[in-house]
Amino acid sequence: MSDPRTALSQTNQDYLKEIWQFAEWSGDPITTGQLAERMGLTRSTVSEGVRRLTDQGYVVHERYGNITLTPAGESAAVNLVRSHRILETFLVSYLGYDWDEVHEEAEVLEHAVSPRMIERLDARLNFPTRDPHGDPIPRADGSIPTLDAHPLSEVPEGHTVHVRRVSDENPELLRYLTDIGLTLDSTITVRERIPAAGTIRLVMNGQPLDLGLPAAGNILVTE
Numbered sequence: 090m091s092d093p094r095t096a097l098s099q100t101n102q103d104y105l106k107e108i109w110q111f112a113e114w115s116g117d118p119i120t121t122g123q124l125a126e127r128m129g130l131t132r133s134t135v136s137e138g139v140r141r142l143t144d145q146g147y148v149v150h151e152r153y154g155n156i157t158l159t160p161a162g163e164s165a166a167v168n169l170v171r172s173h174r175i176l177e178t179f180l181v182s183y184l185g186y187d188w189d190e191v192h193e194e195a196e197v198l199e200h201a202v203s204p205r206m207i208e209r210l211d212a213r214l215n216f217p218t219r220d221p222h223g224d225p226i227p228r229a230d231g232s233i234p235t236l237d238a239h240p241l242s243e244v245p246e247g248h249t250v251h252v253r254r255v256s257d258e259n260p261e262l263l264r265y266l267t268d269i270g271l272t273l274d275s276t277i278t279v280r281e282r283i284p285a286a287g288t289i290r291l292v293m294n295g296q297p298l299d300l301g302l303p304a305a306g307n308i309l310v311t312e
Contacts, residue, residue: 097147097165099200100138101138101141101142101147102165102169102200103128104124104128104135104138104139104142104148105142105147105148105158105162105165105166105169106166106169106170106173107119107124107127107128108124108148108156108157108158108162108166109158109162109163109166109167109170110166110170111123111124111127112157112158114256117155118155118156118157119155119156120154120155120156121135121136121139121150121156124139124156139156142162146159146161146162147159147161147162147165148162164231167227167231167233168204168227168231169199170227171207171226171227171228171229172198172199172202172207173195173196173199174195174219174220174224174225174226174227175207175210175211175214175217175220175226176191176194176195176198176199176202176207176210177191177192177194177195177220177221177222177257178214178217178220178221178226179210179213179214180194180195181221182214187263187264187267188221188222188255188257188263188267189260189261189263189264189267190260191221191257192257192258192260208229211229218234219234219236219254219273221273222254222255222256222257222263222273223236223252223253223254223255223273223309224254224257236253236254236309237311238253238254238309238310238311239309239310239311240305240306240307240308240309240310241277241279241289241300241305241306241308241309241310242282242289242302242303242305242306242308244279244310244312245279246279246280246281246282247278247279247280248278248279248312249276249277249278249279249312250276250277250278250279250310250311250312251274251275251276251310251311251312252271252272252273252274252275252276252277252308252309252310253273253274253309253310253311254273254308254309255273255307255308255309256307256308258307259307262304262307265304266308269293269298270293270294271293271298271308275293276293277291277292277293277298277310278291278292278293279291280292280297282302284302287301287302287303288300288301288302289301289302289305
């Protein structure tokens with residue numbers, strides 16, 4: 090697909106990607122305050138950036154309300170997400186990076202590589218459908234593989250599930266999961282949820298494991 094990012098600055102590309110990824114993960118549109126927090130910027134800075142993107146036809150912003158992408162904004166965001174996730178996959182598969190190391194590297198590289206290079210990497214990787222964190226990789230035509238998964242924190246007691254996706258926004262969590270042996274496709278059973286303590290008690294490979302509910306909310310699973 091053509092690259093709609095060429096008319097956008099790097100900062101504006103980052104805005105669009107954050108808006109898209111927030112909705113992808115949460116299922117809800119983002120607000121100016123949430124976008125500012127995610128990007129580490131002031132609300133006034135983000136408000137001005139969103140205003141520019143609105144004027145350019147990339148987003149729709151309800152006054153004091155939610156921010157959503159227009160078709161043009163969606164196309165630009167998906168292109169950037171595709172580049173990011175293919176780069177992460179390449180860094181792990183060919184350069185020996187761990188899954189907690191690739192996010193920041195890909196954040197830099199995604200703005201520098203050409204669409205042609207991304208297509209070459211995609212082919213070299215044999216057209217992967219997910220990145221090292223289980224995030225679905227948008228296809229070249231902009232379509233996105235579906236993943237019907239839900240947070241581990243919401244799984245009822247006694248259910249056995251498979252890990253399909255882990256948020257890449259917290260490297261410390263990824264390192265901890267590596268230390269305890271929890272990876273993509275791990276099979277775990279929910280033994281007990283303890284809301285008062287903010288934990289969920291699991292069994293993995295016959296071993297008990299306690300995990301905080303916020304961390305479990307960043308792990309998506311299927312039954």
